[in-house]
Amino acid sequence: MKKARRPNPVAVKASAVAAGKTARARGEASGGLIRGRFARARLPEVEAFTASLPFDRRLYRHDIRGSIAHARMLARTGLLRRAEAAKIVAGLRAVEREIAAGRFRFELADEDIHLAIERRLTERIGAPGRKLHTARSRNDQVALDLRLYLRDELAEVIALAGDLRRTLVALARRHLDTVMPGYTHLQRAQPITLAHHLAAYVEMLARDRERFAQAMERTAVMPLGAGALAGTTLPIDRHAVARELGFARISENSLDAVSDRDFVVDFLAAAALCAVHLSRMAEEIILWSSAEFGFVALPDEFSTGSSMMPHKKNPDLLELIRAKSGRVIGDLVAMLTVLKGLPLAYNSDLQEDKERVFDALDTLKPALRLLAMLWPRLGFDAAAMRAAAGGFALATDLAEYLVRHGVAFRRAHEIVGALVREASAAGRSLEDLTLADLRRHSGAFGRDALRGLSAQGSVRARNLPGGPAAAAMRRYLRRLESR
Numbered sequence: 001m002k003k004a005r006r007p008n009p010v011a012v013k014a015s016a017v018a019a020g021k022t023a024r025a026r027g028e029a030s031g032g033l034i035r036g037r038f039a040r041a042r043l044p045e046v047e048a049f050t051a052s053l054p055f056d057r058r059l060y061r062h063d064i065r066g067s068i069a070h071a072r073m074l075a076r077t078g079l080l081r082r083a084e085a086a087k088i089v090a091g092l093r094a095v096e097r098e099i100a101a102g103r104f105r106f107e108l109a110d111e112d113i114h115l116a117i118e119r120r121l122t123e124r125i126g127a128p129g130r131k132l133h134t135a136r137s138r139n140d141q142v143a144l145d146l147r148l149y150l151r152d153e154l155a156e157v158i159a160l161a162g163d164l165r166r167t168l169v170a171l172a173r174r175h176l177d178t179v180m181p182g183y184t185h186l187q188r189a190q191p192i193t194l195a196h197h198l199a200a201y202v203e204m205l206a207r208d209r210e211r212f213a214q215a216m217e218r219t220a221v222m223p224l225g226a227g228a229l230a231g232t233t234l235p236i237d238r239h240a241v242a243r244e245l246g247f248a249r250i251s252e253n254s255l256d257a258v259s260d261r262d263f264v265v266d267f268l269a270a271a272a273l274c275a276v277h278l279s280r281m282a283e284e285i286i287l288w289s290s291a292e293f294g295f296v297a298l299p300d301e302f303s304t305g306s307s308m309m310p311h312k313k314n315p316d317l318l319e320l321i322r323a324k325s326g327r328v329i330g331d332l333v334a335m336l337t338v339l340k341g342l343p344l345a346y347n348s349d350l351q352e353d354k355e356r357v358f359d360a361l362d363t364l365k366p367a368l369r370l371l372a373m374l375w376p377r378l379g380f381d382a383a384a385m386r387a388a389a390g391g392f393a394l395a396t397d398l399a400e401y402l403v404r405h406g407v408a409f410r411r412a413h414e415i416v417g418a419l420v421r422e423a424s425a426a427g428r429s430l431e432d433l434t435l436a437d438l439r440r441h442s443g444a445f446g447r448d449a450l451r452g453l454s455a456q457g458s459v460r461a462r463n464l465p466g467g468p469a470a471a472a473m474r475r476y477l478r479r480l481e482s483r
Contacts, residue, residue, distance in 0.1 A: 033115050033122075052112045052351050058358060059113050060099050062148035064092045066141065067117070067132060069244040070224060074134055077235050084128040091125040092117070114138050114145075135236045137228035139258040139346040144224045146354065148245065150267060153361050154216040158209050160368040161274065165205040167372045169480060172198040176470040179455045180295065180385035181393055190396055191389040191455040194380065196468035199476060204277040211270035219263040222247035226257035229345035259345045261335065264353050268332040271360045272325075278367050279325035282318040285378070289315055295388075297379035302370075317374070321367045328363050331356040389455035391429040395420055397458050398430065398438075398449070405444045415442045 035041070068089050075085035095117055098104040110116035115138075122129030175194035182192040222245060225231060225238035231254045238250045251257035288295035298315055306312035335356045338349050395416050402412035419441055423430060431453060438445035452461070463469035466476075 033119060047108050047111070050111070050348070051108050052354065053106060053108060053110055053116060055358065056113045056142075056351075056354050057099070057106065057116070059142075059145045059149050059354070060117065061096060062145045062152075063113055063117055063141070064096045065148060066144045066224065066245065067092055069241045070136060071132055072244065073237050073241050074131075076240060077237055079134055079234060079236070080128075080131055084131060087125045087128045088121065088132055091121045091129060094124060095120050112138070112142070114141050135227070135232045135234040136224060137226075137258070139228050140223050140226040140254075142350075143226070143258055143260070144222065144245075146357070147219050147221065147223065147263065150219050150263065150357060151216060153357075154212055154219065154267065157271075157274075157361070157365060157368070158212045158216070160365055160372070161205050161209045161212065164368050164372040164375075165202055165209070167375050168198045168202050168205070169477065171195075171375055172202070172473065173477060175380070176473050177456075178380065178382045178385060179389045179459055181389040181455075182468075188388065188391070188393045190393050191458040192468040193459055193470070193473070194385065195470075195473050199473065201277065201281055202480070205274075208270065208274040208277060211273065212267070215263065215266035215270050218266050220247055220249075221263070222250045223257035223260075226251060226254035229255055229258055255345045259342065259347075259350070261339060261350060261353050264357055265332070265335055265339070268328070268335055268356060268360055271364050272329045272332045275325035275328040275364055275367070278364075278371060279322045281371060282315075282321040285374075286315045286318050286322070293388075294384045295381055297381070299374070299377040299379070302374050302377065317370060321371070324363045324367065328360045331360045386455060390431055392420055392424070393455070394430050394453055394458055397453060397461070401449055402442060402444050405446065407442065407444050 071080065071085045071088040071092075074080040075082050080088070095104070098120070104116075104120065106116055107119070110119055118129065118132060121132065172195035175198070178194040179191055180194050180197065181188040182190050182197070222238065222242035224241055225236055242248075242250050251260070285296065285298075287293055289298050298313060300313075302315075302317050304314045304316040306314065335353060338352050342349055398419070399409070399412040399416045402415060403409050407415070419430070419433070419438070423433060423437075433450070435445065435447065435450060438449055452458075459468050459470075461469070463472050465472065
């Protein structure tokens, strides 16, 4: 479906002065739908500063969807004639087509997408359009629109996180025996496999999807009917609107319904943590693609060159994914800061919620898509990874050998630490040591002490649940399939 073109906010605001002069020339107050209380028009500069239309027009489909459900309910309860409701529904659908095609004439004096649509609807169908706002306020209307919008977007985010997760699972299946070093403090620690490393991100993304699903559940509450803050005296049917819009429940308190943005914070918190996970993922690929690691080659189509150095192949995409996590974290902090001092019920501060949501979505969704595209195209150097996984990374295996032969772990730790110190001073690795070398430090080392002392043997021996052994990883992947 074709998306409506987003107006240039600078151009929109620059036209405010002209719009204000035109309104005054007509002897009208700008924003005529709600300016009956006022004798003079607002200053164009005020309109430009307070208008949310340059960004909240993104909600137009959801605003129209909610308005159609509201109109049908008004007809069922007798607050509208059925013929009027039919005109309203047809008119709203026509307005939606205008916006989608880019033919809609937005006016800054409309303030927001809600009044813009209502103004155009009334221009098209006349008097029935002026009845649409019966028994509702922009306060509960915008709360509904944002919930509808975020519910749809959360479904897409969950799907994108699932796509990336499946990509990593498929890659893990191909690298069950690709040995590499695991790190602590960015120092080589113990041998693992690439599959095991990828599975750590699979688990992170599973938690991300769970958090997004929880955010969706708390988003799916129908606020319409709360009015400005205290509901309405008119005989509306909130449950009917909720059913039509696919909400399982309605808000239970009208004050809370119009002022609640917890669902926005829930989404932003989940988005911020997901962005952090993607940033960590990007950072590791950046490290692995450096000459110092040499574990992976970046595909040309995901890399950038240098304007000065002909040989450079830069991971700009990954660096930006890493950096843009800060935007999403900032969106969360900004939203919490907006909410922290607000009295009940609605305040215009809440106008800031939408840009935070839009920015987080516009940052997170492309990052999820691009990483799902990148991972299968990476060229892994299995030999370089395997070579980096041996050496002193096998020290813990020797210590655990001693434990199996009756040596207390702390004593075993001391013995192997001395072995490492001695081998390091001599420029040797643990794999270069002989049985005689081992026995000079402890008689507990038997003839089999060096058997299987390799990165592959170390990984193979860690066949416990959650471990890196290929057998353990196969069981893990089967559990994922069964879920």
